[in-house]
Amino acid sequence: MNADVLIIGSGVAALQLAKKLRQDLNVIILTKSTVKNGNSYMAQGGIAAALGVNDHPSKHYMDTLEAGRFHNDSDAVLSLTSEAPSLIKELNQEGCLFDMDSEGAFALGMEGAHSESRIVHGGGDSTGKTVIDFMLSNKNQNVRIMENVLVFQLLINETEGSCIGVKGKDSNGVIHRFISSHVVLATGGCGQLYEYTSNADSVTGDGIALAYRAGAEIADMEFIQFHPTLLYKDGKALGLISEAVRGEGGRLVTEDGRPVMAGLHPLGDLAPRHVVSQAIFHSLEKGKSVFLDISSIENFKSRFPTITKICEQNGVDLSIGKIPVSPGSHFLMGGIKTDLLGRTSIPGLYAIGEAACTGVHGANRLASNSLLEGLYLGKRLAEWINGQPSSDPAKGLTFPETAFRCQVKESLPSVEEIKLRMMKNAGIIKTKEGLLDQLAWLKGCKIEEWIKAELDDLSIEEATRAFMLIAAYLITNAAVRRTESRGGHFRQDYPFESHEWLGKRIIQSRKSEKGGKYEQIKAAIAT
Structure with a gap:
């Protein structure tokens, strides 16, 4: 099948992108499960935006940097927090029903590490469901959603090095090719790699593994947020x-x-x-x-x-x-490295939402910035694609059929073993010994071969385990290399300065910056 824009995933970032694309574009959304079986739909928390009388995007900016332990891309944070209020107002004006107070203003909640009440909710603790249901009910006619299709390979034009489509397998095991000038990974994170997780059962790191196998740049995989x-x-x-x-x-x-x-x-x-x-x-x-x-x-x-x-x-x-x-x-703060338009290091391949690493979240995501990031990047990428000329990426290309049998299938561990080992060795608190033990185990599972192996012959369940194994390797390898503790990455053998001391330093910096950088940020946003 051919599409102008091919979106892998069906969360808030994917649906926002589809909603904002020009209606003369042919858009296909592929999702490995059902359209509502994902983290966005399950999201209880709300969307952060500086909408309060005493709030300002500059405060939201500072809170995001502090929660991210200053590992963030400050320009990306400034752009996100500046646009947050207008994104919420736009959705509300379009008909998305957020919770309001007795005076008809947004009912703003408080969450951890925020300096102001700025969390917008829908349906109490059903914000994700509220937003996704609204977007699905207002889906454009040019958007087709195909459920129960697992994408297991990105198609790369070897001559130009660009992504021109994907290969996917349906629930009957039939392989399909989808060709597109714009391939967007909006597959979410990798929470199901761990024994204890808040994530939907479909969130297994597929998109990140796909991108890595195709040669895309990956960043900050050691930064995993554990919800308390x-x-x-x-x-x-x-x-x-x-x-x-x-x-x-x-x-x-x-x-x-x-x-x-x-x-x-x-x-x-x-x-x-x-x-x-x-x-x-x-x-x-x-x-x-x-x-x-x-x-x-x-x-x-x-x-x-x-x-x-x-x-x-x-x-x-x-x-x-x-x-x-x-x-x-x-939540995964790292992922496929992108710019603020969602462009990866491979031409024609994009990533948005939790699968992407824009630098917004730093070492630890600020509460309720995730749905916000999906709305923000979905809109920005749509605006960029809308301005691009049409093209036929498959012109003159052929796809020879090859019979193949995977030679390393027997080395795949069970899902349960992956989850138990990741929780023990690459979980909330890490040690050098535990991480090296995890790397040795991954090598024993022939991880280097799985990164390169053809997956056509695998079942959907086997391909999912292969993706989990690759994502586990990316997390573990990155965690070994970062010999410090910061944000969601805590190395017991390399403790960071105490949280109490850092907290006091942050409070002091807020007080001292009220006449300096803090005001400069306000002025920059106003400009």
Whole structure:
């Protein structure tokens, strides 16, 4: 099949791109599962935007840099935070129903590491569902969505080095070729590489592995964000408990009632996610269960209907006022290296959303910047593609059929083994010994051959495991090389300056910059 624009993935970045593309373009969206089975649709948290009376994009900018431990691309952050208010207003004007206060203004929530209440929600704790449902119901006629197609190879024009399409396999095992001048990877991150995760079961690092196998530049894979609060019962992570709960007054306590975050960070329970996750992890390591105390939150069930449903389905009695929690993998700050238009190092290949690494998130994503990034990059890439001349990338090319049998299929480990080993050796707290052990295991799985192997002969399940193995290698190898602790990457053998000291330094810098750089940022945004 031919398309002007081929989009792999069906989350907020993919749908925003499709929505903003010219309607005379033929657009195909391929998704490996059903269109709603993804992290965007599951997102409980909201979208960050400086819409409050006392807020400003410059504050959002500073919060993003601080949460990212100053590893961010500051120009990318400035661009994102500057455009955030207009993106929200535009969606609202188009008919997307966000939660409003009694005066008809956006009801703005607070989340960790934000200096102001700036989180826009839809349906309480169903923001992702609200946005995705709106976009699907307003899909342009030129956009075709094809479900249950796993893309397993990027097609590269060897003469020009450009991406001209993909090969995908449907649920019946039939292989299809899709040809396009613009191939966009919007496949999400790789949360399912870990034993405990908030991610949808479809999020296995496919797009990043595809891009790496094709020779695209990959960056910052060591930076994995672990969300502090997943519902944890009987040794299993059973669903996400949004950070908005702590924003409304929820507090983390041990089974004996001791505040988990006491004295660890100036922002307490609303400290950056990596700080909170590490604190909970240390408590669990000592054999102390951790709970989210929600007793101070009025009307919890009506404020958080999705979380209430998750708890009730898993036998957690909310009348007690405590939810058992544990950290789990949540978001990948790294990914396929792109510019702020989504362009990768391979001509004709783009990446947007969590699969991409623009430098916006640095070493640790600020809460509720993920849906925002999808909206932002989807719109920017659409505007760029809309201005490009049409072309036929497959003109004069032939695709010879070759019978092939994968020679390394037997070396593929099980999904369970990948998840257990990644959680143990490349999880919340890493050591040199654990990472080197993980690398040795990956080599034993013939990882170097999997990076180059043809995948035509593999089943969808086997190809998924191959992608997980490649993504695990990229994370582990990057984590070995970064011999420091920063943001979501914590090396026990190379500890960073204490979070308490860093927190004090940040507060002091905010006070000292009110007449300096802080005002310059405001002026730059205004200009």
